[in-house]
Amino acid sequence: xxxxxxxxxxxxxxxxxxxxxxxxxxxxxxxxxxxxxxxxxxxxxxxxxxxxxxxxxxxxxxxxxxxxxxxxxxxxxxxxxxxxxxxxxxxxxxxxxxxxxxxxxxxxxxxxxxxxxxxxxxxxxxxxxxxxxxxxxxxxxxxxxxxxxxxxxxxxxxxxxxxxxxxxxxxxxxxxxxxxxxxxxxxxxxxxxxxxxxxxxxxxxxxxxxxxxxxxxxxxxxxxxxxxxxxxxxxxxxxxxxxxxxxxxxxxxxxxxxxxxxxxxxxxxxxxxxxxxxxxxxxxxxxxxxxxxxxxxxxxxxxxxxxxx
Amino acid sequence: xxxxxxxxxxxxxxxxxxxxxxxxxxxxxxxxxxxxxxxxxxxxxxxxxxxxxxxxxxxxxxxxxxxxxxxxxxxxxxxxxxxxxxxxxxxxxxxxxxxxxxxxxxxxxxxxxxxxxxxxxxxxxxxxxxxxxxxxxxxxxxxxxxxxxxxxxxxxxxxxxxxxxxxxxxxxxxxxxxxxxxxxxxxxxxxxxxxxxxxxxxxxxxxxxxxxxxxxxxxxxxxxxxxxxxxxxxxxxxxxxxxxxxxxxxxxxxxxxxxxxxxxxxxxxxxxxxxxxxxxxxxxxxxxxx
Numbered sequence: 001x002x003x004x005x006x007x008x009x010x011x012x013x014x015x016x017x018x019x020x021x022x023x024x025x026x027x028x029x030x031x032x033x034x035x036x037x038x039x040x041x042x043x044x045x046x047x048x049x050x051x052x053x054x055x056x057x058x059x060x061x062x063x064x065x066x067x068x069x070x071x072x073x074x075x076x077x078x079x080x081x082x083x084x085x086x087x088x089x090x091x092x093x094x095x096x097x098x099x100x101x102x103x104x105x106x107x108x109x110x111x112x113x114x115x116x117x118x119x120x121x122x123x124x125x126x127x128x129x130x131x132x133x134x135x136x137x138x139x140x141x142x143x144x145x146x147x148x149x150x151x152x153x154x155x156x157x158x159x160x161x162x163x164x165x166x167x168x169x170x171x172x173x174x175x176x177x178x179x180x181x182x183x184x185x186x187x188x189x190x191x192x193x194x195x196x197x198x199x200x201x202x203x204x205x206x207x208x209x210x211x212x213x214x215x216x217x218x219x220x221x222x223x224x225x226x227x228x229x230x231x232x233x234x235x236x237x238x239x240x241x242x243x244x245x246x247x248x249x250x251x252x253x254x255x256x257x258x259x260x261x262x263x264x265x266x267x268x269x270x271x272x273x274x275x276x277x278x279x280x281x282x283x284x285x286x287x288x289x290x291x292x293x294x295x296x297x298x299x300x301x302x303x304x305x306x307x308x309x
Numbered sequence: 310x311x312x313x314x315x316x317x318x319x320x321x322x323x324x325x326x327x328x329x330x331x332x333x334x335x336x337x338x339x340x341x342x343x344x345x346x347x348x349x350x351x352x353x354x355x356x357x358x359x360x361x362x363x364x365x366x367x368x369x370x371x372x373x374x375x376x377x378x379x380x381x382x383x384x385x386x387x388x389x390x391x392x393x394x395x396x397x398x399x400x401x402x403x404x405x406x407x408x409x410x411x412x413x414x415x416x417x418x419x420x421x422x423x424x425x426x427x428x429x430x431x432x433x434x435x436x437x438x439x440x441x442x443x444x445x446x447x448x449x450x451x452x453x454x455x456x457x458x459x460x461x462x463x464x465x466x467x468x469x470x471x472x473x474x475x476x477x478x479x480x481x482x483x484x485x486x487x488x489x490x491x492x493x494x495x496x497x498x499x500x501x502x503x504x505x506x507x508x509x510x511x512x513x514x515x516x517x518x519x520x521x522x523x524x525x526x527x528x529x530x531x532x533x534x535x536x537x538x539x540x541x542x543x544x545x546x547x548x549x550x551x552x553x554x555x556x557x558x559x560x561x562x563x564x565x566x567x568x569x570x571x572x573x574x575x576x577x578x579x580x581x582x583x584x585x586x587x588x589x590x591x592x593x594x595x596x597x598x599x
Contacts, residue, residue, distance in 0.1 A: 272561075
């Protein structure tokens with residue numbers, strides 16, 4: 001019989017009760033879901049992307065539903081780092097759950113300043129560096145699509161903070177492994193992947209794009225095969241833990257990511273549809289371990305095998 | 310001069326977020342109002358006790374949870390809630406795959422929903438003036454619950470209802486609406502019934518005849534262009550006006566920031582407010598109309 005401790009893990013020095021993490025941008029700052037989800041039960045919360053100054057975000061329409069997925073062009077609307085520190089983090093600190101702050105910036109200096117400011121608090125367990133949001137015209141995306149820029153931004157954040165840092169990689173690249181290597185070389189403690197894929201949607205009746213920004217980031221079950229492939233490629237290439245994210249809706253999805261090499265997983269779009277998705281995934285992971293005779297969740301990480309030919 | 314009603318719709322992003330709960334509700338009645346319009350009545354004891362007019366529920370439309378297309382929930386304003394019977398109803402237009410799937414559900418089926426969500430209409434505890442409700446098309450959905458609540462609290466004599474529809478066969482539940490107010494006027498765009506033209510033109514005429522404009526509270530729900538015009542008319546006459554907006558929504562609880570509308574801000578030129586938690590009912594003067 002599996003126990004709760006069979007799911008406990010430590011990634012990048014961050015201890016979690018289980019490997020199920022709320023993905024940035026899909027769970028607000030925890031408060032929004034607190035009447036629907038027991039925050040004490042999940043592995044960690046990654047807050048919505050936060051910048052040095054408040055960002056207004058993109059004009060609506062900001063979302064479009066697609067086949068088994070959704071496009072978003074929120075544009076990283078947020079109230080800035082001081083608001084996070086003064087209002088959001090104190091509220092979150094009442095819960096027994098590690099808080100990882102997703103940080104964004106227009107420039108490398110902004111990333112470093114946000115990281116440095118968060119280092120001064122005692123309520124942050126780690127930083128996820130968003131170098132990959134596809135929705136901001138000036139910032140973020142430029143850093144995550146090229147190894148040299150990835151290195152520079154991660155390195156700058158590394159120098160600015162003692163906190164564990166977890167770059168979140170963009171799938172909108174030709175060679176995800178090269179980007180991952182650059183992030184690790186710059187001092188990443190772990191890697192999250194993937195962020196959303198750039199896409200668009202057109203309304204044939206009105207003959208217009210559905211998003212005001214024209215393009216947006218595709219998330220949801222539609223992107224799972226791509227995320228799974230990239231997690232598998234990166235996990236076997238780097239020696240830091242990989243956190244898998246992309247279309248995880250169920251415990252079976254989560255298991256697949258862990259078999260591919262993810263040490264932990266993030267749940268994103270599923271939160272919108274099934275607020276209890278993370279709790280069900282945690283329960284499902286315990287059941288999986290028990291059903292297959294594994295003693296600890298780490299035993300299934302990266303053990304996928306090639307099919308017999 | 311009538312008392313001024315300063316209602317307390319939230320003005321800050323961190324205003325208290327209404328705490329919805331996840332419910333499994335049984336459909337106890339399903340009505341085809343028109344070929345493309347349905348009303349579902351749900352057995353929802355707790356929800357019926359809690360909700361106020363203008364709030365909404367976020368509904369999983371898919372037949373099976375494992376189906377991911379369509380993926381997202383759909384927001385529906387609460388059409389009526391009967392706390393004594395423990396019933397809540399929603400009224401909706403079949404517009405796409407999600408609403409089609411919901412329309413295909415039958416009596417006895419269970420519906421997975423989150424609610425009540427959002428800030429509803431602000432209703433004064435006491436009011437010596439009048440109420441003017443303006444609905445455009447399916448905008449009547451939340452206004453019926455508001456109408457019944459106002460009637461119960463203040464009596465039908467104080468209430469007028471203006472309805473705008475494209476054509477006469479879109480006039481829904483006329484009898485029910487008519488008996489809850491002192492004046493029920495309809496405008497049709499094609500002139501097939503009542504006033505010919507837009508409901509906003511009808512509103513302009515009615516506002517002109519009001520004895521006590523400051524003592525009139527206006528509530529509106531309908532297409533955005535209509536709401537913009539209602540807001541303009543009310544602003545011109547210094548009428549207190551609350552509008553309920555409809556936007557595309559993913560989470561419904563304030564996390565995703567997809568459902569935003571542009572509002573005035575004290576520090577910035579504007580900011581984007583989340584309709585799901587700061588609305589869907591807004592003071593019309595707070596919206597930055599474009």
